[in-house]
Amino acid sequence: MDTTTDGLKKAAILMITLGSEASSKIMKMLPDNIIQKISYEIANIDYVKPEERDTIVNEFIEMQQAREYIIDGGIDYAKSLLNKALGPQRAKEVIDMLNQIQLRERPFDIARKADLQQLTNLLLGEQPQTVALILCYMQPEKAAAVLAEFPIEQQSEIAERIGTISHTSPTIITKIEKVIENKFSNYVENKTEAVGGVQTLVEILNSVGRGTEKNIMQVLEERQPDLADEVKANLFTFEDIITLERSDVQKVLRDVNKDDLLLALKGVGEDIKDFVYSNLSNRQVETMKEDMQFLGPARLSQVEEAQQKVVATIRKLDEQGEIYLRRGESDVIIS
Structure with a gap:
């Protein structure tokens, strides 16, 4: 509370x-x-x-x-x-x-954060009622993994105590928590937290301007080509619109600003234009082609900004679970 x-x-x-x-x-x-x-x-x-x-x-x-x-x-x-x-x-x-x-x-937060093997090793020497109480406050999957490491005869005893716990004095919980924290303190103080990595970089690049993204990727390709390949496998760009399912593309086209889409298409090849047109009615395609002729030349920065806006719409629909994006070697479905 x-x-x-x-x-x-x-x-x-x-x-x-x-x-x-x-x-x-x-x-x-x-x-x-x-x-x-x-x-x-x-x-x-x-x-x-x-x-x-x-x-x-x-x-x-x-x-x-x-x-x-x-x-x-x-x-x-x-x-x-x-x-x-x-x-x-x-x-x-x-x-x-x-x-x-x-x-x-929530009590026993330190146990929930501890490494599974370290946690198991420390709890093996505790009384069944103490182990049962701690497992009650842990993530179900982690508690199950810890319980599975105990000898079979102890598993049933701990499980029985978990099933019969209804109320426990806050004073008792506090005392046990302090004992456990003392045992875990050395481990937790030395534990490092996972930060950064490819996924973090992808999330950042997904939020910067297209020009900045291109510059960063160009340098990465020169300095660390393997890292650049991994990032590109997970990074969604405007050109990746052709990887979307037809039904998802149509959702995007309904939500995206038509002027942004028109300007974004000026900077891509005919294959991408044809893909987008294939998801529009004949009348809509004719109108877009006419509008593109009247649009005239556009600065690269304007085109990239428009592409970024379209991508932002795609990512928004992805976050809302309306569509899903292919990332890396597998499809990540957000529903």
Whole structure:
């Protein structure tokens, strides 16, 4: 639960909205210090505006949906479903908010971040009830992998204890967490975090101007041709529009600004123009060809800017799950 002042006020309003019966059941599961803070907020709320109440209830529902999606299929699965339900911007806000809250509220965060083998080695010497408690707070897939490393006779004992845990004193959790953190501290302090890499570079290049992208790729091809090939295999450019499925191209053409498309096509070969035309009606093609004749010469920078706008539309549809882009050797489907 978010324990900032704003978070406590939201929790208090939610409790008031849910009513005394439901709220009392929730309160019983909270630590004493949080109960005191929320109770103080409730006591100091005289009136709740209907729109404020509705916003907080909707936020609570969205957060719960996000939690369930993450538990069911992980963060990418949650993002995909939330994108469909809430749109990409709101989905990102909910995921970010949930991540911030979980970082503050969930015990044994150090165990969730630890290397699987190191975690297993350290837990093998712990009591079954301690292992069971820690696994309850871990990612299901990681908890399953840890459990599988224990001797068979211990697996069933730990599983039984997990199944029978209902409530645990916050004091006990804190004590166990401190012991575990002390054991993990040396490992975590020395652990390096994965940053950078090809995918990070691709994401950056996907956001820069076309001229900057070309300059960077040209230097990469000269200095590190293998890296350049790997980046190009994952980088979507305007010319890659021919790799899209017909149905996806038609979605793009419905969303893209027609003037941008017209200008973007001035800088490509006939094969790409023909591909785009093949996804338009005969009347639309005739109109575009006429407009292109009247358009006259255009600066390269203008053409590249228009191509970048079209690519931005393609990437937006990709992020929303409306289309999918081929990257590297396999198709990445975002639905």
